[in-house]
Amino acid sequence: MTRVKWKGPYVELKSLPNSNNISNKLKNTVQTITRNSEIVPSFVGITFNIHNGKTFLKLTVTEEMIGHKFGEFSPTRKKFSFKKNKN
Template structure:
């Protein structure tokens, strides 16, 4: 769901002096944060995320998966 236009994008104040700043999943990526490497909580672990130009306008949570990829188990061959 988009945030209303009159409120503007959700942007929190960042401390760029920290090694890896923490971003919430609903943080909207702006041009100020391009090139920043931050950590985002995926629900289980903190994942590192490098922000690029193509990510501007999207939310941080779109780039950090919350579920593991499902892989079918290989069947054993019958003798």
């Protein structure tokens, strides 16, 4: 089930980059824990540190990511591989 159009995309207000903050302009990174926030066009070019449950992963937003959620780009599980047997 999708979100109602009249409400607009869900974006955590804390994750919005503050244009008035000088230190934010210098760093150009925003740290967020909300993986369910949707990426909006004003986020293009900004680097986000997204929490995956253990660490923060860097994500630079591009135009192709608009409309997706942050959680789609920060995997929470490791890649599984079988260990080789010793002969």
